[in-house]
Amino acid sequence: MINYLPILILFIVAVGFAVTNVALSAVLGRQKPGVEKLSPYECGIEPIGSARERFSVKFYLIAMLFVIFDIEVIFLYPWAVAFKSLKVFGFVEMVIFIGILFICYFYIWKRGGLEWD
Amino acid sequence: MITITHYLVLSAILFMLGVVGVLIRRNAIVIFMCIELMLNAVNISFVAFAYHLHSMQGQMFVFFTMTVAAAEAAVGLAIIVAVFRNKETVNIDDMNIMKW
Amino acid sequence: MTFNILSILPILVLAGFGMLVLVVDVMSARKLGEKNLLAYLSLAGIVIAAIVSRNSTATTLFSFNETFTIDNYALFFNILFLLSTGLVILISHSYIKREDINHGEYYALLMFSTIGMMLMASGADLLNIFIGLEVMSISIYILTGFKRSKLISNEASLKYFLLGAFATGFLLYGISLVYGTTGTIDLRQIASFVAGKGGVKDPLLLMGMGLIIVGLGFKVASVPFHAWVPDVYEGAPTAVTAFMSVGPKAAAFAAFMRIFLTAFGSSHYEWQKAIWILAVLTMTVGNVVAISQTNIKRMLAYSSIAHAGYLLVALVAANNMGVSGTLFYLLAYIFMNIGAFAIVIVLSQKGDVGMNIDDYAGLGFKHPMLAIAMTLFMFSMAGIPPMAGFVGKFYIFSAAIKSGYVGLAIIGVINSVISVYYYLRITVIMYMKEPVRDFHPLTISPLIVVAIAIAVVGTLHLGIFPSKVMEIAQRSILTLR
Numbered sequence: 001m002i003n004y005l006p007i008l009i010l011f012i013v014a015v016g017f018a019v020t021n022v023a024l025s026a027v028l029g030r031q032k033p034g035v036e037k038l039s040p041y042e043c044g045i046e047p048i049g050s051a052r053e054r055f056s057v058k059f060y061l062i063a064m065l066f067v068i069f070d071i072e073v074i075f076l077y078p079w080a081v082a083f084k085s086l087k088v089f090g091f092v093e094m095v096i097f098i099g100i101l102f103i104c105y106f107y108i109w110k111r112g113g114l115e116w117d
Numbered sequence: 118m119i120t121i122t123h124y125l126v127l128s129a130i131l132f133m134l135g136v137v138g139v140l141i142r143r144n145a146i147v148i149f150m151c152i153e154l155m156l157n158a159v160n161i162s163f164v165a166f167a168y169h170l171h172s173m174q175g176q177m178f179v180f181f182t183m184t185v186a187a188a189e190a191a192v193g194l195a196i197i198v199a200v201f202r203n204k205e206t207v208n209i210d211d212m213n214i215m216k217w
Numbered sequence: 218m219t220f221n222i223l224s225i226l227p228i229l230v231l232a233g234f235g236m237l238v239l240v241v242d243v244m245s246a247r248k249l250g251e252k253n254l255l256a257y258l259s260l261a262g263i264v265i266a267a268i269v270s271r272n273s274t275a276t277t278l279f280s281f282n283e284t285f286t287i288d289n290y291a292l293f294f295n296i297l298f299l300l301s302t303g304l305v306i307l308i309s310h311s312y313i314k315r316e317d318i319n320h321g322e323y324y325a326l327l328m329f330s331t332i333g334m335m336l337m338a339s340g341a342d343l344l345n346i347f348i349g350l351e352v353m354s355i356s357i358y359i360l361t362g363f364k365r366s367k368l369i370s371n372e373a374s375l376k377y378f379l380l381g382a383f384a385t386g387f388l389l390y391g392i393s394l395v396y397g398t399t400g401t402i403d404l405r406q407i408a409s410f411v412a413g414k415g416g417v418k419d420p421l422l423l424m425g426m427g428l429i430i431v432g433l434g435f436k437v438a439s440v441p442f443h444a445w446v447p448d449v450y451e452g453a454p455t456a457v458t459a460f461m462s463v464g465p466k467a468a469a470f471a472a473f474m475r476i477f478l479t480a481f482g483s484s485h486y487e488w489q490k491a492i493w494i495l496a497v498l499t500m501t502v503g504n505v506v507a508i509s510q511t512n513i514k515r516m517l518a519y520s521s522i523a524h525a526g527y528l529l530v531a532l533v534a535a536n537n538m539g540v541s542g543t544l545f546y547l548l549a550y551i552f553m554n555i556g557a558f559a560i561v562i563v564l565s566q567k568g569d570v571g572m573n574i575d576d577y578a579g580l581g582f583k584h585p586m587l588a589i590a591m592t593l594f595m596f597s598m599a600g601i602p603p604m605a606g607f608v609g610k611f612y613i614f615s616a617a618i619k620s621g622y623v624g625l626a627i628i629g630v631i632n633s634v635i636s637v638y639y640y641l642r643i644t645v646i647m648y649m650k651e652p653v654r655d656f657h658p659l660t661i662s663p664l665i666v667v668a669i670a671i672a673v674v675g676t677l678h679l680g681i682f683p684s685k686v687m688e689i690a691q692r693s694i695l696t697l698r
Binding site for chain 3 (some may be wrong): 125132135136139145148152156157158159162163164165166169170172174175177178181182185188189192193195196197200202203206209212214215
């Protein structure tokens with residue numbers, strides 16, 4: 001356990017530094033809230049409309065595609081762990097698997113699923 | 118000491134929360150999230166069993182459940198978006214064109 | 218590591234053709250001529266898959282550490298699925314053109330769904346069966362909502378999806394409990410565990426079994442898990458309705474029988490009671506509610522529920538005659554049901570107009586051939602000799618009597634008599650009433666005519682010469698236990 005002592009010290013120092021700074025700025029700083037200060041910061045430009053707008057459906061499409069490809073990669077982990085014992089068979093299977101994913105990607109691309117407009 | 122029973126009880130509670138959510142909520146997306154909760158509750162029980170039995174099959178099953186859930190999520194969202202485009206609502210009480 | 222490429226060859230062929238259809242579709246310019254090509258390409262895929270399935274008949278093949286098996290049972294179902302998908306492609310061709318949903322994805326999804334069914338029939342462990350079920354269902358969720366711009370199709374799809382995913386949760390929890398109590402997901406190892414304990418005594422295992430019944434009961438459309446059936450059948454594109462009333466039902470029964478006869482075969486007293494109740498409820502509710510339907514698709518939906526009930530009777534009997542009778546019945550059901558839906562498609566107009574039973578008035582005078590074919594399918598579903606449906610019901614009910622379930626058989630026969638009413642009503646309307654509408658334009662093409670012809674020949678052939686197919690069915694079930 002003693003080996004982890006430096007990490008504990010670092011942790012305490014880091015937390016202490018952050019807390020101290022926040023506390024100091026709250027205590028020492030002058031607070032004059034106004035309309036301008038409380039409005040959302042949009043690169044210095046005047047905010048337009050409400051932030052609670054409906055998202056474009058295109059985000060959903062991209063999210064769906066992302067979820068699929070993101071999760072399929074899950075199979076690479078067990079394969080990588082057992083790579084040595086699976087030998088060539090595992091390799092070929094994974095090439096086929098990635099090949100199928102590639103065909104899917106190609107299909108989505110050609111179908112226009114990745115185009116924003 | 119956390120035993121397998123704890124995990125199983127947790128899994129059962131989460132599963133029941135999902136079931137109750139599906140039965141009482143009215144928004145299609147929330148219902149779908151409850152279904153996902155059910156699937157993930159089952160995942161917990163699979164992993165707990167796999168650890169308890171020292172068997173890899175359960176963990177393997179979880180991998181597949183997760184991918185299946187992802188595929189279902191994609192298709193489900195697509196269907197819900199299609200419904201919303203035509204109907205401007207995803208409240209399942211409004212899904213009443215067909216009655217027996 | 219056991220791996221036999223022959224065992225998964227049909228699946229590989231279908232997957233290859235499915236992806237080929239997708240790629241050809243996105244690569245080609247959007248011309249209608251190309252879309253014909255897609256239909257033929259898919260048919261070629263189905264035929265090649267059937268041919269390579271036939272070549273592997275000799276022995277039971279295993280793959281993937283014995284989690285995937287091609288025995289005669291799986292082979293029978295593979296051919297059955299390929300036949301149903303082939304017929305559905307034949308009847309879809311002109312339909313999806315009429316409804317403006319002529320996208321290449323349609324054929325690809327049909328094939329992917331078939332892959333799922335094959336996985337279900339061939340799975341030797343619960344994982345494969347589960348994945349197969351999901352591949353099949355997810356494809357059908359999409360197909361149900363394939364008429365994207367039509368609200369009714371959207372609604373059907375959403376209902377099917379939410380309820381289907383809900384049922385999947387139960388199935389999965391059941392599998393998890395079975396895994397936890399038996400320590401394995403392999404069906405034969407579960408079987409030896411259960412046999413070693415002298416039946417299912419563990420309440421957790423019992424609960425797992427019950428949850429699996431719920432999950433699969435949903436897929437076969439048994440009462441009380443049937444709420445989705447009429448709406449989904451009505452809302453889905455008619456060709457998809459034809460598809461999901463045969464293939465997925467057969468696949469779910471394939472998995473049902475494999476799980477319960479192989480894994481839990483030695484403790485059938487525990488589950489027979491539950492299935493008995495399901496069977497009686499399913500038959501009765503299906504038939505009684507079908508009587509009051511005015512929309513033909515909804516009527517066929519309830520009839521499909523009723524047929525699931527008859528098949529559950531065979532599962533209760535759980536003897537060789539019942540199981541092989543189920544295989545026979547499923548085959549017969551493919552012919553008569555897809556045939557009936559083909560005629561529904563031919564007689565309806567764009568936007569699925571003309572789905573009311575009264576719209577069939579006078580068909581017998583206007584289009585005698587179609588009316589005869591429809592009569593044939595209705596007689597077969599009602600179980601009137603010499604049609605295939607009669608032979609199937611005969612096998613199933615005699616199996617029930619043989620296993621000592623006389624009461625169940627009687628309920629089944631009474632139900633079948635009730636069903637004669639609403640099947641014959643269509644025939645009566647077709648021949649005894651004056652035509653109320655013009656049937657033109659018919660949605661007809663050479664392909665759909667071929668499909669109807671195959672269905673007619675199949676229905677009659679199985680009804681008049683059942684012994685050959687029955688023999689094959691009996692040989693197919695030997696590996697189940």
